[in-house]
Amino acid sequence: MNKYLKPAAVVFWIAVWQLLSFLVNNPLVIASPAETFTSYVRLLKEGVLIPSVFKSTLFILCGFALGSFTGAAAAVISSLKEKAEVFIGMLMRTMQTIPVAAFIILVLISAGNGFVSLIISFFVTAPVVYLSLLQGLKAADSDMEEMAEIFNISFGKRFKYIILPGLWPHLTAALENSLGMSFKSGVAAEVIGQPLGTIGNGMYRGKIYLATDEVLAWTAAVVITAAIIRWVMKYLLKKLEPGDRSL
DSSP states (O other): OOTTHHHHHHHHHHHHHHHHHHHHOOTTTOOOHHHHHHHHHHHHHTTOHHHHHHHHHHHHHHHHHHHHHHHHHHHHHHHHOHHHHHHHHHHHHHHHHSOHHHHHHHHHHHHOSTTHHHHHHHHHHHHHHHHHHHHHHHTOOHHHHHHHHHTTOOHHHHIIIIIHHHHHHHHHHHHHHHHHHHHHHHHHHHHHHOOTTSHHHHHHHHHHTTOHHHHHHHHHHHHHHHHHHHHHHHHHHHHHOOOOOOO
8 A cells, every 4th residue: 555545544534624724614513623623722821731631542542451351251262162152142232232322321320430441441342352362262163173173282282373373353353343442432421421521521622612622633533532542552463463373
């Protein structure tokens, strides 16, 4: 891919944003990129932006990590025990189907708003990782597994050279998809639950004062933070990717 293509795409969509702002000509509806940037800088100078982004990101990533581990463990158990798959699969598919807003309300009623973004990120991530890894485990290379059994190859080598390479595409896809969903649902949970010192709380304050530029500044903070974390995660996954499958 041309290295200039992504920067060009960013410039293009900012230009579209600027054009829409010019056509609407109402900052209460669509603030311009310049107005949004000014608000972003102001939030930085006030010392509000970075602590809020840090707190929200920490909670969301904790929920994402716990959900990923739980989903992966549940997928392994389900692949080994058919009865377990029936019960666990039903739970995971139900979690995936329930509207996020309903989850948020139930969490706020039962646990308060302190860890709402962590819990919601967990509930969003776990079923995505579970279903993707379970699909990968079921699609494992049976011929390679049979050969490993015949030659009495240890489980450690079978996992490293046969199982893990086959699972890796499913794992990376699940993590990349669920990371974005975790940020979207986690921040939405903060907007509803209003834990102090978070991105969602900042967005809500912008909404109260009809400060569209401030809402967009917080939104830009989410997009930038999620993009950086996604880049780091993809880099680490690329470094850890299993290599040669030869035994």
